Amino acid sequence: MTQASLYIGLMSGTSTDGVDAVLADFAASDRPAILGSISLPMPRALREEFLALNMPGPNELERAALAGNALAELYAQATLAMLESAGVKPAQVRAIGAHGQTVRHNPAAGYTIQINSPALLAQRTGIAVIADFRSRDVAARGQGAPLVPAFHHAIFSDTQPRAVLNLGGIANVTLLDAENGIRGFDTGPANVLLDLWVHAKTGHTYDADGAWAATGQYSPELLEYLVGSEPWFALAPPKSTGRDLFNWQWLTQRLEQFGARAAGDQDIQATLQRLTAHTVAQAIAGQAPDTCEVIVCGGGALNKGLMRDLQSLLQAHVRPSSDLGVPVQLVEALAFAWLAWAHDHGHAAGLPAVTGAGQVTVLGCKYPA
Missing domain, CATH: 3.30.420.40 (ATPase, nucleotide binding domain)
Structure with missing residues (x-):
């Protein structure tokens, strides 16, 4: 060296x-x-x-x-x-x-x-x-933003169409395939809303392994409202976002607007977890439907509940970047x-x-x- x-x-x-x-x-x-x-x-x-x-x-x-x-x-x-x-x-x-x-x-x-x-x-x-x-x-x-797709291409490229998904506060995805080259964009919240809600309701800084979310059930109606009420989700790439948009005010405003139909605290956590997985899956299906494999990194890759939701919604094999020799948090x-x-x-x-x-x-x- x-x-x-x-x-x-x-x-x-x-x-x-x-x-x-x-x-x-x-x-x-x-x-x-x-x-x-x-x-x-x-x-x-x-x-x-x-x-x-x-x-x-x-x-x-x-x-x-x-x-x-x-x-x-x-x-x-x-x-x-x-x-x-x-x-x-x-x-x-x-x-x-x-x-x-x-x-x-x-x-x-x-x-x-x-x-x-x-x-x-x-x-x-x-x-x-x-x-x-x-x-x-x-x-x-x-x-x-995102800044990392060129790096993802350098270390994660493969002969088959592959996506690299980073689950930090915000989720971003890099789409790698020989036909369309390198593409990437933010898909929406990853952990930011999950962390805000679990902290407000339990005092914990994050929902370890999605354990708290697992005690509730996600609400399809609330999920549909959260997605449908935010125009950013419908924007075509290139696009990026952050706490400027997805923050406590965004979440509480929508829960108030959803009104009496809102679920319990754990159900809301389960729905926010599903929101992350749903918006990621929709983005990949819309932009790279031939994706065979999704490599996941970032803190969200350690959330077993979120990883299960991703696998259930994605039409591709899902595995952590650590399987390829790079620890998810690094x-x-x-x-x-x-x-x-x-x-x-x-x-x-x-x-x-x-x-x-x-x-x-x-x-x-x-x-x-």
């Missing part, structure tokens, strides 16, 4: 539950070997601040700057602990790919905001940082190591077929150590 081949990927996703870090070696090709990884929980106060910054509030500029610094410190802590565990020195690493925390996403208005402090991260680690991955695609009139962090590698090598990862941009683009901006 050489300094030219080692990259780190850092990811804190829509669920805001923690930071994942991966150390990868790209010596052989653009298919990396994982040399180390670590996950750190998001401090409660920082998580609450990020969630608050998803909505308009007082003194946003200062609060966002301080939150970015706090995230960079957490990123640095994860990076240095992982390197020490792997026996690798910072000087041996070419660059860190750091996504930051998305708090606003409105590409139709020409912007997307990821809170981060890459210069501080470079200072704390002594490693160059590549960040700001979305804005170049948005400048080219793209969605700026795929996104590994993607940002790959995106850093792609930036350094001038490889265009911003794809018009995915984001709707007017041209292919090299993504990211580099902050030297």
Whole structure:
């Protein structure tokens, strides 16, 4: 391994539950070997601040700057602990790919905001940082999301039509087949509504294994209402979304509108789980009906109830990315190591077929150590 081949990927996703870090070696090709990884929980106060910054509030500029610094410190802590565990020195690493925390996403208005402090991260680690991955695609009139289809193509391509499904806070799918090339888009909520509801009703931050949902029954009528009342679901790709749309207000407003017909708390959880599976299945059936296999990654891949719902609704074999050698919770962090590698090598990862941009683009901006 050489300094030219080692990259780190850092990811804190829509669920805001923690930071994942991966150390990868790209010596052989653009298919990396994982040399180390670590996950750190998001401090409660920082998580609450990020969630608050998803909505308009007082003194946003200062609060966002301080939150970015706090995230960079957490990123640095994860990076240095992982390197020490792997026996690798910072000087041996070419660059860190750091996504930051998305708090606003409105590409139709020409912007997307990821809170981060890459210069501080470079200072704390002594490693160059590549960040700001979305804005170049948005400048080219793209969605700026999803970012990972080019990476999915690099490591998960197969001779048969295959989809790669990431179940973070938001669900996004990459469609891989030789005839139509690389396509990808967000399908709607994955864990974001599930986590909001279970936390409000039980105090738990997530529904482990879908156990709480399993004590209820999903309501076909409520599911139909949730899908039919949201025009975003009917939009054709390219499209992307986030907490700007799918949030507590979205959920409670629809439950109130559904009125006396609403089910019990566990039934609502089961219905939200079914909503994720249903919108994913509808998206894949509509855009890639010949898909033979769906590779699932992200925290939602650990939800056994959600995985059962997906298998029952998808006309394809469903299995976790760990079956292909990439742990489900490390795929996104590994993607940002790959995106850093792609930036350094001038490889265009911003794809018009995915984001709707007017041209292919090299993504990211580099902050030297």
